[in-house]
Amino acid sequence: MSDLNKILKPRFETILQEKDNIKDELINEGYLTNALIQNTSLDYFDKERIEINGCRFINVTFNEVSFKNIDLIDVIFENCDLSNVDFSDGSIHRVEFKECKLIGTNFGESNLQNVLFEKIMGRYLNFGYSKMKNINYNEASMQGAIFLECVLNKVAFKNCDLSSCEFTNTSLKNIDFRDNDISDILLTGKELRDAIVSPIQAVELARFLGVIIK
Known part of the structure; x- marks a missing residue:
């Protein structure tokens, strides 16, 4: 069955500075570093080309937030609600999303490297036209996610729900789908x-190859 990749983990300073209100700092400075943010929310934020580096977010809700062209480096999100957040055209490296809500979150046209998505709720996630290298999806629920015209390099899916996901014009060479749900993919x-699939999956996928099974 599919194995996860060995990926680089986020790197942190020994002690992170706990902060409650980061909105003003992001607006005025354009960056946030070495911070611990927990049990709060970031509401109605829209600013391009900010940098978040070496930070940890725990139980944070992002409401009506746009991070277009973000540099997101060495960051962990735990139990956060990032639904509908716009990370498009972002550069995302050594980042972990653990048990987060990512419903409708937009990573379109982004560059992702050494990123973990673990036990996320990610219906309708958008990765369209993005480039991914050393990415792990572990026990992720991503029904209807979009992987349109992506470049996948060492991307692993393990125990994921990928039903109704779109992979149009995305090469799936060496992607192991055997322990994932890929029913009704597009x-x-x-x-x-x-691509690597199970015999049962191969029967369903045969329809894309014009094969008639009797």
Whole structure:
């Protein structure tokens, strides 16, 4: 069955400074570093090209937030609600999303490297036109997520619900889907070349290849 990749973990200073209100700092300075933010919310925030580096977010709700063109480096989100947050055109490195809500979150046209998505609720996540390297999806629920025209390099899915996900024009070479739910996925057929699937999955996917099974 599919194995997760060995990926680089976020790096932190020994002691993080706990902060309650980060909105003003992000607006005025354009960056946030070495901070611990927990049990709070960030509401109605829209600013491009900010940097968040070496931070940990625990039980934080992001409401009506846009982080377009963000540099997100060495960050952990735990039990956070990031639904509908806009990370498009972002650069996201050594980041972990653990037990977070990512419903409708937009990572379109982003560059993601060494990122973990673990036990997330990610229906309708958008990764369209993004580039991913060393990415792990572990026990993630991502029905209807969009992987349109992505570049996948060492991307692993383990025990994930990928039903109704779209992989159109995304090469799935060496992607192991065997212990994941890929029912009703959307693609043209060519994407499946050298993908790894179970015999039962192969029967369902045969429809994309014009095969008639009797």
